Amino acid sequence: MKGIYNGKDYFELEALVESWSEDRGILDKATPMAQALKTLEETTELCVAVNSEDRIEIIDSIGDILVTLIIQCQLQDLKIEQCLESAYKVIAKRKGKMINGQFVKEESLPEGMVAGDDIPDDYRMD
Template identity: 30%
Template sequence: MDELIKRIEIWSIDRGLNNQDSGKQILKLVEEFGELVQGHLKNNVDQIKDSIGDMMVVMIIFCQQENIKIKDALNRTSTGLFNERHLKDVDSCLKFTLRHISQLADRPRFWPELDLAAITDSIANVGGAYDLTVEECLRAAYEEIKDRKGKMVNGVFVKQEDIK
């Protein structure tokens, strides 16, 4: 996982994402979360895998932009920090994720490691319900983006095929 995170950080630096406004990454996180919810509602495992991986990529880049050590957030997961009732089923996990994305958007400098840990823990539980791990989702996302070309538009990296 550490090597994968490092590769994504380098990918971000190579495209200039690491120096952009972290608020745009929050909006990307919301976009990817919406795709995760859609995948769950449609029972589309491929979409769920893609969305979890993409959410992790976005959070890694957000951490770069905010000078947060992603490992600090990831180390808080699976420690019993979060109440089991919030993570009892996929729907509960998704609502819990939404709450923490909202908190991260509303107060990004208040305790972002906690919100990032909550999001990661929750999406790990969502993935687990579909026999997916966060690492395999992140690996698939990296394989998808590693050679991606594009350009920055209003602080967001837009892939080549989406540039009009």
């Protein structure tokens, strides 16, 4: 699937990010924890953009998060596709319930509640 960036696909862009991080010396000096904090910073920016419904900033923030995760994968000698596949294998058959606009996995539902139960829209999980 081709994107809007000069016709490059995801894998080409991922390789460009990996090269960029090497060329800038990020891999030589970054630590996994510092990179995780950078991901958190970019995620906070995404929350601000979503809250203000700023589509341009949402796109930028999601891209920035992907960049930080690709670099984290380099630091951990992983590929992001490997991590995504691992996560999908865990969630593929997961059951849960939508509560206040968020999917809550069945094992995290309040005691006695199961995925098929009716839950009021204003239910709050503590």
